[in-house]
Each structure stands twice: as structure tokens, then as C-alpha cells.
Amino acid sequence: MSLSETLIARAREIAPIVEREAYNTDKNRRISDAVLDACQEAELFSILVPKVYGGHELNYSTMASVVYEFARHCTSTAWVVSFYIGHNFLHSLWPKEFQDEVFAEGPCSFTPGTIAPNFRLVPVEGGYIANGLSQWNSGSSRCDWFLNSGLVMIDGKPQGAKAFMVPAKDVEIIDNWDMAGMRGTASGDARLTDVFVPHHRAVDVMDLLNGTAPGSQIHANRLYSLPVLPFVLGETMPVMVGSYRGAADAFKKLTEERYSTFTSAKVQNKQTAQIRVGHGQAGAAIAETLLRDYATMLDTVDPAEIKSIEKRAEIRARVGMVSDYVQSGINEMMLGAGGGAFRSTSPLQRFFRDMNVLRVHGFLDTETATENLGRVQLGLEPNCPL
Incomplete structure (x- = not known):
């Protein structure tokens, strides 16, 4: 093995x-x-x-x-x-x-955070002073470091963006994550107040987006030269696809066990139930194929091939379409799952709530992603970072 x-x-x-x-x-x-x-x-x-x-x-x-x-x-x-x-x-x-x-104490740490530029960085000797508040810090309930991003401010004007890391002790974690879905992610707010960030803990955001960050010069493996956005989008792909499979299997099990409220007939004998089971199982299999295709791309592509704005826009739109596809598939199953599927103990309602929240995530929103691709293909500037 x-x-x-x-x-x-x-x-x-x-x-x-x-x-x-x-x-x-x-x-x-x-x-x-x-x-x-x-x-x-x-x-x-x-x-x-x-x-x-x-x-x-x-x-x-x-x-x-x-x-x-x-x-x-x-x-x-x-x-x-x-x-x-x-x-x-x-x-x-x-x-x-x-x-x-x-990595001084081992090959991993717990690092929540986001690369959205929520903070203000003022240059000082040896680094920057960071101030601001960020949202959507998934995993903030357990952390060693925080990933952040902010605009470098000189004379009150932004001069580029930096992604940066700070130790958890420098972060005020605000426990305000109370959502309809993705409830278990502890994606609360985080505040930095006059936190010093040395230069070695910061990276130009453009270098991350272009695959030219310092690590690309340190490590020979092509993995560390990938533009970061296709990888970050890749973090979401197995989450969505696995959720579709989980929902499809949960719906099949529920259908096998259910009886009609008024006739006591087995629900699995209804044609509509059979169609929904088949649709869910086939839909999950297609999503799994899309995930394997994405994995093959990230594992084999020459980083130079996905550094163009056009290619990155295409990748983002592709992942956005997957979110739309998975959400639609799960929603269709819920229409035939009965009221009991909405009990808090039912896994189906969690998949339903979670995927409907993910569908409007800034990186996964289909409308934004496909608009961006359309703009790029029509020779217009993208309307959000790629």
C-alpha cells in the first residue's frame, strides 16, 4: 500500500x-x-x-x-x-x-483565516502594523496561526496587498458564527489591533495568485509553483462532491425505510421516489467524475499553463458550476424526502442547509464566476481577483 x-x-x-x-x-x-x-x-x-x-x-x-x-x-x-x-x-x-x-515543532499547525484583504497594513521598520476585522475564518475554534490579507497603506492610499500570518495569541477571536448552514465550521470574526507583522511573515498577494511566491523558489516540486486560486478552489471541490454523495446515499436509505403517511404504502414503490433515487445516485457519480478530472488537472498541469487570467477565469467558473450542480441535486432530493428529513437529527437536512450556504460563497457563486469568464472572453477586465 x-x-x-x-x-x-x-x-x-x-x-x-x-x-x-x-x-x-x-x-x-x-x-x-x-x-x-x-x-x-x-x-x-x-x-x-x-x-x-x-x-x-x-x-x-x-x-x-x-x-x-x-x-x-x-x-x-x-x-x-x-x-x-x-x-x-x-x-x-x-x-x-x-x-x-x-514548522519548528512539527509538519503541521491549525491555521484558519482568509486571503480576502480585510486589514490595513502600515509599513514600519522591519514589517507592518496590522489593524482590522475579518470574517469567515473557518476553523477559528482551534488555531495556532491565522492567515490574513490586507492592503498596504502609504500616506492613506493603498499600495498593493499582502497576505500574512500572525500567531493566534495576537488575534482576538470573536465567537459570532451563528448561521443556517455550515454551522460546525466556527467561521467567526477575527480582529487585529496594532499587531506587528515582520516582513518574513508576509507575501505579495499577486505572487500567490501568479504562482511566484517565495516557496516556489525554495521547493523544486511543481506543486509549490501553482497559482493559488485554482488550489484554493480545489479545497472546496471534494467538500461539495462528498456532500452530494452523502446526501444521495442518505436519501436512498430514507426512501427504503419510509412508508406513506396516508396509505402506509412503501415509498420506494412510487415512481417519483425511484426517479429521485436514480437521479441522486447518478448525479453524485457525475460529480465524482468532475472531482477526479479536477484532481488530474492540478496534479499534472504545468503551472505556467494556468497562470493566464483566461485559464484562471475558466477554472473558477468550472468550480462555480459544480456548486450549482450539487446544490440543485441535493435540493431535488429534499423535495421528495418528506417532512421528517428536516428534523435536526437527519443528515439530509444538514447537507441541504450546508450546500445552500456554500452555493453563495464568494468563490463559489456561479453568477459571479461565469460573469467573470464572460468578461475575460469578451476582452474586458475581470471584475474580481483571479
Whole structure:
């Protein structure tokens, strides 16, 4: 068994714990330490960390397969685990001094955060002073570092953007995550007040977007030269696809067990129920094919081939369309699931709520993504960062 297969097998062994904890994850608005400890012990968070720092330095396919196993049972857990794995990968793109710092005690850390430029950075000797408030910090209930992004302000005017890391002790975590879906992700706000950020903890956002961050010069593996947006979008793909499979299987099981309220007839004998089961199973299989295709692309493409604005716009639109496809498929099943499927103990209603929230995520919104692709193909400037 290869290392990749071993790690995926470990994820499958942890998946029943994820399933058992799914209700509490949603109720408590955070992933249990038992699940995160099991993932850390299984060495899942270091899948993409360079070997020189004790990581596995594997490929996106391994990461996607691990996340998919969790997404079949709990969208929130898969989302946060995917970000923890992905943000350890992002550590590898920072300057060597920061990599030495963050990996000093092992090949992974818990790093929530976002690259949306919510902060203001004022240059000072040796670095910057950061102030501001950010939202959507998935995984903030357990953190060692925070990923942030902000505009560099000189004479009150923005002069480019920097992504940066700060230790969790410098962050005020605001426990205000109370959403209709993705409730277990602990994606609350984070505030920085006069926090000093040394130069080695910051990277030009444009270098991340273009695949020219410092880590691309340090590590020979092509993985570390990928433009960051296709990778970040890739963090979401196995979450959505695994959730579709989980919903399709849950709907099939529910249909097999249900009886009609008024006639006591088995629901599985109704043609509409049969159509919905078939639609859900086939739809999930198609989504899995789309995930494998995306994984093959990230694992084999020459980074130079996806550095153009046109290609990045195409990739973003593709992932946006997947979100639309998965949401529609799950919504269709819910129409035939009966009122009982909306009980808080039902996994179906969690998949339904979670995917309807993800569908309007800034990176996954189909309208924005396809508009951007249309603009680029018509020779217009993109209307949001790519």
C-alpha cells in the first residue's frame, strides 16, 4: 500500500467518528477535538507539506480523497479539515524564515483565516502594523496561526496587498458564527489591533495568485509553483462532491425505510421516489467524475499553463458550476424526502442547509464566476481577483 493509500485508509477509519459527531458538530458550532486529534495523529494535515519539514509532500488527489471521505458524513468537518490541510500547504509558499518558524515543532499547525484583504497594513521598520476585522475564518475554534490579507497603506492610499500570518495569541477571536448552514465550521470574526507583522511573515498577494511566491523558489516540486486560486478552489471541490454523495446515499436509505403517511404504502414503490433515487445516485457519480478530472488537472498541469487570467477565469467558473450542480441535486432530493428529513437529527437536512450556504460563497457563486469568464472572453477586465 502506498503512502497515499495509507492516508486515505486512515481517513476512512476516522469517518465513522465524523458521522457520529456530525449532529454535535452542527449543534456546538465547531468540530470536536476528538475528530481533529484523530486527524492530526493520522498525519492528515501534513499531506502537502514539503518533506524537508517532515511532511508527506504528496499530491492534491490524496488531499481530495481524504476530504471526500469526511464530506460524505459532515460538510462542516470536511470544509475545516480541507482548509487546515490547504493552509499548511500555503505555509510552504511563504519565505523560508517563516517556514522554519511555523514548522519548528512539527509538519503541521491549525491555521484558519482568509486571503480576502480585510486589514490595513502600515509599513514600519522591519514589517507592518496590522489593524482590522475579518470574517469567515473557518476553523477559528482551534488555531495556532491565522492567515490574513490586507492592503498596504502609504500616506492613506493603498499600495498593493499582502497576505500574512500572525500567531493566534495576537488575534482576538470573536465567537459570532451563528448561521443556517455550515454551522460546525466556527467561521467567526477575527480582529487585529496594532499587531506587528515582520516582513518574513508576509507575501505579495499577486505572487500567490501568479504562482511566484517565495516557496516556489525554495521547493523544486511543481506543486509549490501553482497559482493559488485554482488550489484554493480545489479545497472546496471534494467538500461539495462528498456532500452530494452523502446526501444521495442518505436519501436512498430514507426512501427504503419510509412508508406513506396516508396509505402506509412503501415509498420506494412510487415512481417519483425511484426517479429521485436514480437521479441522486447518478448525479453524485457525475460529480465524482468532475472531482477526479479536477484532481488530474492540478496534479499534472504545468503551472505556467494556468497562470493566464483566461485559464484562471475558466477554472473558477468550472468550480462555480459544480456548486450549482450539487446544490440543485441535493435540493431535488429534499423535495421528495418528506417532512421528517428536516428534523435536526437527519443528515439530509444538514447537507441541504450546508450546500445552500456554500452555493453563495464568494468563490463559489456561479453568477459571479461565469460573469467573470464572460468578461475575460469578451476582452474586458475581470471584475474580481483571479
